[in-house]
C-alpha cells in the first residue's frame with residue numbers, strides 16, 4: 333500500500349488507516365537502530381532541512397538521527413543562526429531554502445499555522461515539528477506507537493492526560509490521534525488551563541485528578557508551558573504540584589500496570605516526581621527511542637516508500 337500524503341501537518345488530516353500504516357512502518361524501522369551499523373542506504377541522495385525556530389532537544393535530534401540512519405543528508409538552521417534575525421520573513425527564508433532543492437522541510441515554529449503556510453509555497457514535503465499551541469503530529473504518532481507497543485492495542489484504553497492542556501500542542505494532537513484510534517481520553521488541569529470546547533476533539537474533562545487516575549491504562553503528564561502563558565494561571569508551583577502533580581502516593585490510585593508517559597521536557601517536582609519519572613511503569617525514555625523510528629518512517633513514507641520498509 334502506498335502512502336498518499338505529501339505533508340505531515342497535523343493529526344486531523346490523517347485517517348486511522350494512514351496512522352496504522354505509519355505505526356507499522358515505524359515498528360519495522362526500529363530494528364535498524366539496534367544494529368551494530370545503524371545505517372541503511374534507503375534515502376541516499378535525499379536532502380532534508382531541519383528548520384527549528386524554537387528550542388528542541390528530542391524532536392530535532394531524533395529527526396536528525398532518523399535522516400542519518402536512512403542515509404539522507406540533513407541540514408540544520410535555527411532562528412538565531414539564520415537571516416531571520418536580520419529581518420528576512422519566514423516565507424522569503426523558506427523560498428531561499430527551496431531554491432537549494434531539498435526534498436523535505438521539517439519546521440518548528442512559535443506561530444500556529446506556520447507549517448501549513450509554507451506547505452502552500454514550496455514543492456518539498458513539509459513536516460510540522462510543533463507549531464505554537466496548535467499541533468505536534470510526530471509526537472502524537474510516536475506516543476501512539478509507544479502505547480500500541482506497550483499495551484498491544486489503543487482501542488478502548490483509558491488514557492488520561494494531565495497538565496497544561498490549554499497551551500499544549502502535544503495534548504491537542506494526542507487527543508485527536510488517540511480518539512481516532514478508539515481510546516477513551518480524559519483530561520485534567522486547573523480550570524485556567526482547560527480550553528473551552530476541548531471536548532470537541534474527542535475527550536472528557538475529568539472533575540479531578542483522582543477520577544482521571546482511576547482505572548487509567550496510560551497516564552500522560554504535561555509540563556506547564558510558561559513560555560506560552562501570558563499571565564500566571566496558578567498560584568505557585570508548590571500548590572500546582574500538590575493538586576495536579578503525580579507522585580508515587582497518587583500513582584497508587586491507578587492500576588498496578590499503569591504506564592506513565594511524558595513528551596518531555598519534564599519539570600521534576602512540579603508535574604511529576606522523580607520516583608514516578610524513573611519508576612518501572614515509566615516509558616518516558618522509550619518514547620524518545622520510538623521517536624527516532626517514527627521519524628524514520630515519516631521520511632521513508634513521504635519519499636515514496638510503502639508500508640513494509642525494505643530496510644536493506
Ligand code: CP
Nearest residue numbers: 388389390391595596
Ligand atoms: N517533546 C518535545 O517536543 O521535546 P523537545 O521540545 O525537546 O523537542
